[in-house]
Amino acid sequence: MDSAWVVLSLAGLITGFSKFSVGGMGLLILPIVMVVFPGPAALAVILPLYIVTDIMAVFSYKAKIAWSVLARFLPLAFLGMYLASHFLANIDQDQFVRFLGVMIIAMILLGLYLDYRPTPFMRKPLAAYSMGFLGGIVTMMANAAGPLFSLFLLEQKLKKETYVSTRAWGFFIINMIKLPFYLSLGLLTVESTKASLYALPGLFIGAFVGYHFLKKINPVQFKWFVRIMSAIAALKLFWEA
Template identity: 45%
Template sequence: MDLSWLFISLACLVTGFSKFSIGGLGLIILPLMMLAFPGPEALGVIAPIYLLTDLMAVVTYRNNVNWRVLAKLIPFGAVGIFAGTLVLGSINPSTFVTVLGGLILALLALSLWLDYHPLPIFTNRYAAGIAGTVCGFTGILANAAGPLMGLFLIEQKMEKSAYIATRAWIFLTLNVMKLFGLISLGLLNMETLQGSAVGLPALFLGMFLGHKLFAVISVEQLKLIVRGAISLSAAHLLFFRSN
């Protein structure tokens, strides 16, 4: 029995929940989608879904954007996306799975470290260049730019409304740029678009649940659940091998 639709729906459910609640679930979404599309093609299925949620976020939070921060980040984000596109075009699917699993574990370890050892890297003059480049690179390879971008924006000392609006615009811009790289590699095509369409009902359900449950679940509880799921997804990828 083909369960691809179920895995696509689960990935989209998590996407909607993440975008309208705590965020930081990007490291789980791609491994879930890869259960239906093993390999880099999963990126092509996720990209339109992310773009749709970003557009909705921008419409919702269209005021108080910090354009100065946005202007500093985007050029470096483009550099990171370009580098990530080159990497995607030069590795085979099996290597991609291994690289992705290792990258997920490394980012998880970084988030745990930063809980107890805050780094001043996000407050120096090179912060925008580092954050933008790394977010662009990890964003196209693993849809994993959210946590790092959040850390950078928090250090900019913006008010809450400006933080939310600026974050929404940054990810919309980066995800639009990612489309060109994915199309050039043939990873975004009619087949992947059909996969994206399958997950739309689950996406909207996830948005609804994220909005409702965010009010009753603590951030610490969600963080524990997210990190547990990330660890399992990374372990699955590292031990998975295509036949």
């Protein structure tokens, strides 16, 4: 269990750091946990960690939530989650690993595209629904819909406090809805929850470090570091599959 404890502590550290700093590290967390929990089982180990950080976030940001924005995004997200749950129920471990690798590469390419292209179309209702649907699929399959959700929210031209609060509550609602899906799939179990507990000390340390060192991080350099590490993780998944 020593190696599992190290891996889970690292995953918790990255989860807490990402949530309370510049974000964007979700693509790294699942491949790390899959070192000791191969396949979809890793999804259920990560989910309680996200819910803990979500609860911390929503207690910090309780005002100025743009519920009308969430009302455009969440319904199709729930549909995407529902369809993705059926997909998860009917694929084997190798297929899941390949799909995850493709998803990571797709998220990296989307980020590169958005670095150089304006996205005013995101303010149109169709874009909101499409991002919600895709985000629902990605969050169920990889717990990494942050780039899609953030892309949609950024283009709503919300004030900073409203953006942060809306984002925090949106993730909290989405992750809570995932609980019954993972339970019905047999992924979320007593054993997976016990494994999540091993990651909690690292999560709180990561949250503390991320919160206090946010101003010292160069976001551009950090973003490229995460992209490179995520690409390496995706290539590793393809190799293993």
